[in-house]
Amino acid sequence: MTARPTMSDVAAAAQVSVKTVSRVVNGETGVHPGTAAVVTAAINALGFRPNEVARSLRPGYSSQTLGLIIEDLGNPFYSQMARGVEEVAREHGFMVISGSSEEEPERERHLVQSLLRRRVNALLVVPARGDHTYLSRELADGTPAVFLDRPPQNYVADVVVLDNRGGARTATEHLLRQGHRRIGLISGFEEVYTGAERLAGYREALMDAGFPLDPALLRVNCHHPAEAALATEALVTLPDPPTALFTLNNRITIGALQALWTRKAATALVGFDDFELADLLPIPVSVVRHNPVELGRVAAKLVFARLAGDRQPPQTVTLPVQLEQRGSGEQRIH
Amino acid sequence: MTARPTMSDVAAAAQVSVKTVSRVVNGETGVHPGTAAVVTAAINALGFRPNEVARSLRPGYSSQTLGLIIEDLGNPFYSQMARGVEEVAREHGFMVISGSSEEEPERERHLVQSLLRRRVNALLVVPARGDHTYLSRELADGTPAVFLDRPPQNYVADVVVLDNRGGARTATEHLLRQGHRRIGLISGFEEVYTGAERLAGYREALMDAGFPLDPALLRVNCHHPAEAALATEALVTLPDPPTALFTLNNRITIGALQALWTRKAATALVGFDDFELADLLPIPVSVVRHNPVELGRVAAKLVFARLAGDRQPPQTVTLPVQLEQRGSGEQRIH
DNA sequence: TTGTACGCGTTATCAG
């Protein structure tokens, strides 16, 4: 109930000046041990805790805070990214303020502004769709920004992404190598960067191998497992059905699996994104997996390099992904 | 690269005093429209953004920030809680600084101190094990704290928990009603609050129904799915094996399921905690489910009630859980 | 070894 004690409260209690208290608090040299003891006693008696807000207002000091904007804190992929960011931040004595953009551009802008008003040292952003030129104005003072999972539109800065295209190529080539020629593809939002890249990787693999891409095998805009299940159902009941499926994210993979199980279809399947239980299912699911925590870590390290004065041109880091062969993707065509 | 412009920069550019700029920025009445226009123009020209840090230093103002300490931001259960907290915070114009305690008491203390130094308005904490009397000193000024998922030890404050005991009772009674008399139980850390409560619920249900508790059917301290699988294996191969299993958290449920599948055992199963795919598996898994987002929301609302001046004695809110009958728990004994 | 003045960016007070 009492207001939090300040340095001058401590100074008054210890019968010294605020500056002496400051010296003790910051462990500066040149304080008489006796005085220091008195001050320390007063600090403990009053329960004084230095006010980081006041400190960060002073020139040369900063809030020691990172701003993190992601699509949804509750989504495991992003929350693991956040975890990676937090780890690196802690190593530097920083804390993280985070917010969910809900993939809405206005919300993102609002969050950017709120965070900058709080004078975060840097921004880490999973960019929502839409134009990002507004950032030039917001970050004109040199506050670094690093983008995660996808690049922003019309703003040049450091970006850390997964090798979406490469992973999709690998998955598709793997299925081709098992003898599959008709490989169905189910994707989520078409316009999202990661989805587009993965689709491109699938296309490239087919082209390079000299096989045609049958548009009838493509199902896009499946946002829920249920829609993916329907799409799978539709593909499997085609006159000339695919012998394998490539599902572009884990929600889709889950929906597809359910449809395949109820149909007892022996269609091979490789999914992008790992998921819990994938390796424990009766037929373990082959996936292209990656490391969201590492993504967060790498982005945070980039941020701290910038804060340390790194003036290199903005770079794009592409993190490798791994094809995990567990069974569902290794069913050869007879 | 330029330092961020301040109010006095704007004032100079607009040929007015800082106070006038302040008035315009805060939309105060009593400013000549002409002057306001000039000031607004200067603000836009310079890209001025008010410094919330400086503002929060002033008496009567605050950082408009909540501190959140959870076990692990990367864990879906906790990250969804964080999501709920964030939602309510945003409604109040607050932001959230979060940190992971890793279930280590010293880390928690360190986080508490860091957050209080940053003058967060309130603390939301998933308490690590160990004594929490230290909080009396830290929060002597009246900064509210609310605890999530489990109560702290030796500190009285608002707490929001799930109905762990009731959920476990319900699950056990459900299995008893299906005719099961030998119900195996697999749990994680024995000393964790939630686990202890769930175990107690199981015990109570058996006692109340007048059935003995066979210690041979209890397996504790399974921290990974693999350990749970081994425990399941051991239970199923008992001379007089259980006909049903009650698994105390989702990691354990997953491990148990795998063991049952490989063994093709027809043991009934109910798990505490829902998990992705639970409803999509060939035999859908019955679970006691709950709503982590709601838990976060309720806790945050409690915090804001306290911040608004609510002086009621600390309360414990117990959130209901639901038994979701999907199939695995409804296999009657022949 | 210790203390005094000043400034960080903002807002409240009170005068013009």
Place this chain on the structure above:
DNA sequence: CTGATAACGCGTACAA
């Protein structure tokens, strides 16, 4: 309607 001044809590520069 507008502005000068003090203050928020702390640390730097410079004395004493």
